[in-house]
Each structure stands twice: as structure tokens, then as C-alpha cells.
Amino acid sequence: MMTTELAGSQVVIELVYLIASVLFILSLKWMSSPTTARHGIWAGEIGMLLAICGTLLHHGIVDYRLIAIALVLGTIIGVPLGRVAMTAVPQRTALSHAFGALCVTLVGSAEFYLRTPDISRFMMAVLSLEVILGGLTVTGSLMAAGKLQEILPQRPLTYKGQNLVNFVLLVGALVIAVSLVLHPEARVLFPFMILIALAFGVLLIIPIGGADMPTVISLLNGYAGLSAAAMGFVLDSKLLIIAGALDGSSGLILSIIMSKAMNRSFTNVLFGAFGQVQAAAAAGEEAKPVRSATPEEAAAILSAANRVIVVPGYGMAVAQAQHKVRELYDSLSKRGVDVRFAIHPVAGRMPGHMNVLLAEADIPYDRLIEMEEINGDFPQTDVALVIGANDVTNPAARSDASSPIYGMPILDVDKAHTVMVIKRSMNPGFAGIDNPLYYLDNTLMLFGDAKAFVGSIVRELSGGHG
């Protein structure tokens, strides 16, 4: 009697989980287009709610009070995290990777102490994988969030023998994992494995510069997913395996897209410490002549143009210039100028960063064009206006085999009739690489703060028109 009842509730729970899994997949499927994307959220939310309610039916649960307190507390923390400014989305995302991995690592650790020493070898191996991946994602994501929030220096921090230290740590963690698989009763080893994973996460992210953040965030997203899937194996939860696999493949795909967009491999991003070398190389450059222009001149050129392509980059986000850019877009559109935005996959600090910022400023999404689609249009474009982007417009990536970014796909802004670059000064960009674009004959440098400069152009345009 008792057993059939238990089996009954178990079946109900599993069916609820099945529905939740389907809803999760639909949720991602609907993200394929902005018109259906919001259905995706509903599907995800309903799936989540069903799964949590189903879990509460679990027959072993005796203490509901603590669960309720934890759920309320999590909600209290979650609401402000859902209300951060759009410019803070990259660090929020990194932080949430840390939270997700923290959950997985803690559950894995608790399961370890509950189950050992009676644990099968396979289970111990998966559990080790879960907590190692989880642990390094916790600290790695916190480091990434710290760099993005600029609590930590964004410049890559490198030291001699860095890769060796990382390698030794990783091997150390794996040796402990293998020992635990063979001798699960050696429980004293477990905390060391966690500590090494945590330390490895810190050291993995320290040498990575801000410009590589889109790849790193995607990679950490993938790790968080894989550790959750491993947790699904440990708990024998199909729902968790599915959700983890979905998240893992999402992180993997985004990492591949980001790496391709920088013409670099994963290992190169993780172990390359990009910015360091070129910063030294660029320091030796002598000042070459550039042509600059005032807001009035820029406004005159823009209003005479038929086709304008705006190329936004991280600098636009830093200067919070997106709303001024929208005013410029409105002002030019009113004059019949065709204004579009060229989005490089790694512009900004996370995949899709620029799209979100421009959408926030109410620029219609059909004006935001991907790199492959818009690159052929630059030769027929009167003005390419670069706002806070640098490396993604650097023609050296096409022509100069000695350039560190050689081979990276770029936006061909130099092919436009006139290029205007809004930039604070001639200092090399984030990666410290000099940009030959600035010295071209068809390039005009607009020196100043992006927000202020675009604001002055807009004022000129409205003044001149009235």
C-alpha cells in the first residue's frame, strides 16, 4: 500500500518534470525571433513553477519551513538583480553564473558527505566533475564580474609560469578526484579538491582582458551548464540533465561564435593573455597626422549623406551615449537619411550587448544589422560613424599579417566614403593595438566624450534645420 502510493507520487513528479523539460525546450526555440521571444519566457516560467511545485511533492521532504524561507530570501535577492541597468547586464550575467555554479557545488558537496563511502566509482567520478567544474565557475565568474564592474583591473594580469601554475593546479584537482574515485572513504581529501577548483577559477580569469569577456562569459555559461548536467547524473534527475545540456550547448555555441569573431581558439583566449604584448608594442608608435573635425562639420557631413552606418562599441556603453545616439538616429531619419547600425559579434562585453543597449534606447531592432549582412554595404555608404568601437574596425586585421588581430573578421568601415570616429584621444584601444583606420585620408577623428559629442551633433542638426 505504502509503496504503491510512493510510486504514484513519484510518477506524478516525473510527469511534471517531463512537461517542464518540454516547456524549457520550447522556451529556447521561441527565442529564435524577437516576435516570439516573450512566449519563451512564459514557457520557461511555467516550466520552472511546475518543476518546483512537483519537487515539493517529493515524499522525503519533512521540513517545508526552511524551504519557504530560502525561496523567499532568494526572491528578495533576485528582484534587484533583475532590475539592474542595461549597461550592467554583463556583470549581472557573470554574477548569476557564479550563483548557479554555487548552487551546484554546494549540492554536490552535500551529496558527497551524505553518500560516501558507499558510492559507486562512476558516481564519484561524476560528482568530482560536478564540483570541480562548479567550483571553478564560481570563482571564475566572480572574477569576471569584478573585472566588468571595474572592482578589479580590466587589464590582463600576467606573471611568469602562469600556465604552469594553472596546469599543476588542474592536475592536482584531477589526482584528488581519481584518489576519491578509488578510495571514497578518504573524505579529508574532498575539501582540498574544492579549494583547488576555487583557486583555479581565480587564476584562470586573472590573465584575461576586458575585450575577451564575451568569450569568457560564454565559456563560463557552458561550464555552469555542464556542472548542472553532472549534478543531474548524480541525482538521477532527467530534468536537470536536460536543462544542463541545453545551457551547456548554449554556452558552447556562443563561445564558438565569439571565438570565431575574434579569429582565436578557446585555448588562445584562456591562455593567451591578449592585451599584454601589444600594449608594449604600441607604446613605441610616434604620433602620425590625423584629420579631425568639429561637431558642426560632422553635422554638416551627416546631414548631406544619404546612407549612414553607425558602428557602436564598448565605448558607447561606457559613455552611456546610447540615448544620444537614438536622438541622432531620429534627427537624421527625419531628414530622410537612411541610418543603420552595424553590430560586430564581439562589440561590447558579452554576446548581443550592443543590441540590448540600442534596443533600450528605442532603436528598432530591424535597424541593427549583423556584420556579415552589412559588410558588403560599406562601399555604397556615405558615412560610417564609429562610436566607441576600435579593434572591430581595424583594417590591419585584413592586411597586416604581423598584427595580433590579423585574420579577425572586422567591419569594413574604411570602405565607406567618409569615416568618422568618435574617440576620447589617440590612445590605443583596450587591447592596446594601434588602428591604421585613424590615419586614412577619408577618416575624420571626432575627439571628445561620445555622449557629449553626439549631443553636440544633434544640437547642430536641429539648429541648422530650424
Add this chain to the structure above:
Amino acid sequence: MNSSSTLINALFIFVLAGFIGFEVIRRVSPLLHTPLMSLTNALDAIAVVGAIVLVGEHKSTLSAVFGFIAVVAATSNIVGGFLITDRMLKMFKSSRPAAKPAAK
């Protein structure tokens, strides 16, 4: 405890779900990569179910404490993740149906 058949089942599910994920996510517009990431983050917090059971079963103090923190962390991801994804998606507007009066 865990027979090899449950393991094989789990592997099947993992691999097939990975394929579905790959095919579905490949089709997501690059326009929406940021909301995609915050959405998968919220979905990934389904790990909360494991944590809830840990807290609820209260098998040891350690497991209850770890489970408690885990539930808090995962719940904040669920709530925060869905909230911000929704906020972002609300912002994406097309110029065609949008009530932008023709400026002429």
C-alpha cells in the same frame, strides 16, 4: 545502487538533449544573444530542485545548510533571470508595426 542501465539512460538523455540544444540555439538570432544567456541562466537554476530536496529531507545539518544556501542562490537566479530577460525582450521593437508616425 545505480545500475548501469540508469547510467546509460542518463547518457542517452544528455546526448540527445545536447543535440536539441545545439539545433535550437543555433537558430537564435544574434540580436537576442544577451537575453538568451540570461534565459538559459534562469532555466539552469532548475538545479534548485536538487537543493530543495536536500533542505527538505534534512538528513544532516551540513546538507541542510548547504542546501539552504543553494536554494537561495538558485532562486535569485530564477527570479532575477526571468525578470531581466523579460525587461530586455520588452525593449526590442520593430520599426514596421511600431506607432512611429511617418516623419514627412
